[in-house]
Amino acid sequence: MRFTQIPNVDNTWDNVTIKTLSPSTFSWVSRGCGYQVLLQKALNVFNDTSLSLPSNRNAILGTIIHKMYELTLKGELSSIADLKNKWEELVIVEKDKLSANYPTLRHASLNNYDKRNSAIRYALSMLKKTNKATVDSGTKKVYSEKRLDCSDIGLKGVADKLIVDNGCIDVVDFKSGHVKDESGIIKLEYSIQLHLYAEMCKHLSLGIPRSLMLIDIDGECFEIPYFPEYSHHLLSEVLETLQVLNNTVSSRSFSSCAKPELGMCLNCSCRHICKFRAIGSDSYYQTITGRVIELPSSNMYVLQSGDNTLFVSGLDAYEVDSYRDYLGKMLTFVNVARASQIADDYTYKITENTLVYEQL
């Protein structure tokens, strides 16, 4: 095997123009790190999914859960057996994708039966309601995974569920994590996302927004008050954000929008190519980059990173073709662990979740 090669994103910025944002990306730029959004757009230019880091396990399970709800709403899953079988099938599909895209990822364990059971419980309750709604009213339409393209106002996204009823729209978003923050308040980003979906529905003349609803993994519903003026106000913020992001690309002033904060960088989907990343030395998983200066054996690579010499062991876990070819190459190791959690040194070991990239 060879490590995945990543082209230098610094040579791609001329090809990056951001024309639209999804509601979730917009809310991330406002509260998170804009540089991550830019790096992701730069990676998208290469049209190769293996260049982006895999989503974390919860996010992948969230995708599976969304799919289950979508198929339930469409009537393609109608019993516990259907739901269980579909879950297993979707987990295998996701695991296969991980294995195909990330050759150094040895631990592609995804399943979580607590989440599966919660999802099945909610899908069954959804089934009862859908049947009732179909019987009760011929005017009600339920859409799942509805694509909304409002490129003319800078927005594009997929709404989890829309209920169109007599010209009114209820917007529903499924969340696989916690919907409330530490103080027990619904997270602002979710309110922003739902308000933007409502505005997109209005813009596309699908109906008049009536309610906004979040549903968590346990099927608990949280209604978010809908403020039409707020929705409308967010639109101007989306356009301003697009302008700021594109100006940042043109001026290459990336430090202005990067937010290297420990909590964010640790799980950032672009930390393998970010020059600003900040990962605490006390984190179990580390991301390191350096040029290979020595190869004492196929199992250990020695890298130079600034003034520091880094030692990475455990490479025999992979059958690397001609490992000596990596001498002089720049490598990034994502999810390596410190060899000793006590010693303050630069020795690391490969873990089952390690990803290795060669930076071109």
Ligand code: SF4
């Ligand atoms: S690693 Fe940190 S600074 Fe870099 S893009 Fe990600 S969140 Fe931003």
